[in-house]
Amino acid sequence: MTQMDAAKPSTLAAKVAAFYERHPYPPHTDDLENYRGSWNDARRRADSHLFWPHEPYRDDRTILVAGCGASQAARYAMRWPRAQVVGIDVSSTSLQLTAKLKRKYALSNLDFHKLPVERAADLGRTFDHIVCTGVLHHLPDPVVGLAALRDAMAPGGALHLMVYAPYGRAGVYLMQDYCRRLGIGSTGPEIAALLASLKSLPPDHPLVPLLRNSPDFGAAAGVADALLNPQDRPYDVPQLFGLLRTGGLRFDRWIRQAPYLAACGAIAASPHASRLARLAAEDQYAAIELFRGTMVRHSVAAYHDASAAPQAVSFDGDGWPGYVPIRLPETIIVRENLPPGAAAVLINQAHTYRDLYLPLTGDQVRLVEAIDGARSVAEIAGRGALPNVQELFRRLWEYDQVVFDTSRVG
Numbered sequence: 001m002t003q004m005d006a007a008k009p010s011t012l013a014a015k016v017a018a019f020y021e022r023h024p025y026p027p028h029t030d031d032l033e034n035y036r037g038s039w040n041d042a043r044r045r046a047d048s049h050l051f052w053p054h055e056p057y058r059d060d061r062t063i064l065v066a067g068c069g070a071s072q073a074a075r076y077a078m079r080w081p082r083a084q085v086v087g088i089d090v091s092s093t094s095l096q097l098t099a100k101l102k103r104k105y106a107l108s109n110l111d112f113h114k115l116p117v118e119r120a121a122d123l124g125r126t127f128d129h130i131v132c133t134g135v136l137h138h139l140p141d142p143v144v145g146l147a148a149l150r151d152a153m154a155p156g157g158a159l160h161l162m163v164y165a166p167y168g169r170a171g172v173y174l175m176q177d178y179c180r181r182l183g184i185g186s187t188g189p190e191i192a193a194l195l196a197s198l199k200s201l202p203p204d205h206p207l208v209p210l211l212r213n214s215p216d217f218g219a220a221a222g223v224a225d226a227l228l229n230p231q232d233r234p235y236d237v238p239q240l241f242g243l244l245r246t247g248g249l250r251f252d253r254w255i256r257q258a259p260y261l262a263a264c265g266a267i268a269a270s271p272h273a274s275r276l277a278r279l280a281a282e283d284q285y286a287a288i289e290l291f292r293g294t295m296v297r298h299s300v301a302a303y304h305d306a307s308a309a310p311q312a313v314s315f316d317g318d319g320w321p322g323y324v325p326i327r328l329p330e331t332i333i334v335r336e337n338l339p340p341g342a343a344a345v346l347i348n349q350a351h352t353y354r355d356l357y358l359p360l361t362g363d364q365v366r367l368v369e370a371i372d373g374a375r376s377v378a379e380i381a382g383r384g385a386l387p388n389v390q391e392l393f394r395r396l397w398e399y400d401q402v403v404f405d406t407s408r409v410g
Helices: 009-022 033-037 041-051 072-079 092-104 117-123 142-151 170-182 188-198 208-213 220-227 237-246 273-277 281-292 362-369 377-381 389-398
Strands: 062-066 084-089 110-114 127-133 153-164 249-254 297-304 324-327 331-334 344-348 357-360 402-405
Touching (some): 041 402, 062 072, 062 117, 072 084, 072 092, 092 110, 117 142, 142 153, 142 237, 170 220, 237 249, 237 281, 324 389, 357 362, 362 389, 377 389, 389 402
Parallel strands (some): 062 127, 127 153
Antiparallel strands (some): 153 297, 249 297, 324 402
């Protein structure tokens, strides 16, 4: 586990700000053409209904990217050309790089300010959508930062929050302590020496899988951010839920939920499945984090605890036939190397766990292929509804194959 910095909050905040002046992160890119090409109306609609299933689609929301780094605010402005996007960051270097992207791509819907997350109120406005990914765990007091974001949320606003998780990053925290003990700083030569030294790690060191699988560790900026950051405080599932409650926010869903659900993957067929099913949802999530053991981050959608709750996606009532399913862009249908009895399997390529695939029969494949983002479940199934349609669409949702537009219901 990481050691908490004993410095005063103001001193620690200054250290973090100075660190990102020297090492803006993620590493800067001046080419966002492929990113722009990857977003279309279908993908925007899926993204919108992940956060607001109960509202008709909108693409003109106000968006705050809190801790925007060198390119994240520009990406959101490009992703949502009809939205008004504001980025804030403590790093002048990052904002200068953001300004270059704004000029290059004529992002007239983008504004940005040098401002810490804790002072979001200084903007004097509220936002429909707040994005804070990879930032809160670097703040001296994450609760203060989270409360500031809560106060900047418009009525009905949604927060996309990502924080680091401890167990999958155990090797990171071992090496952070190693670097502290050796007094390794973040100068160019020291980072180069650290990169070279990482090649000598024992093959069974907990950091080695991340070195092998994460592109961040191939660049100096990524190594510096992971191993030399002045402040890095991870959250396991119970700690994350405690943080949300303390910050006045209400958990709605995981951005990708299948890895956390007892009904998905290998654990659903294990001898412990019935025990897991008896646990409350938060306890299930906590247990499955321990079972999986390698989660490196947690990404959630959350809302102001005093706001009206969004209409939950539910298959327990009679509204589900009116839901309009929308395929997520990362999903694919695979027809090779299938398990016995399956006509195909569905995979969400954003998942990192190989047990998260959904086998389908031939009839179920035809229903999935009929999803067009316009017709409801009832319209897709037709009058001669096949058996277990309700269960199929529940499973598609649980496995992150679809989101739903529920705005036509009730």
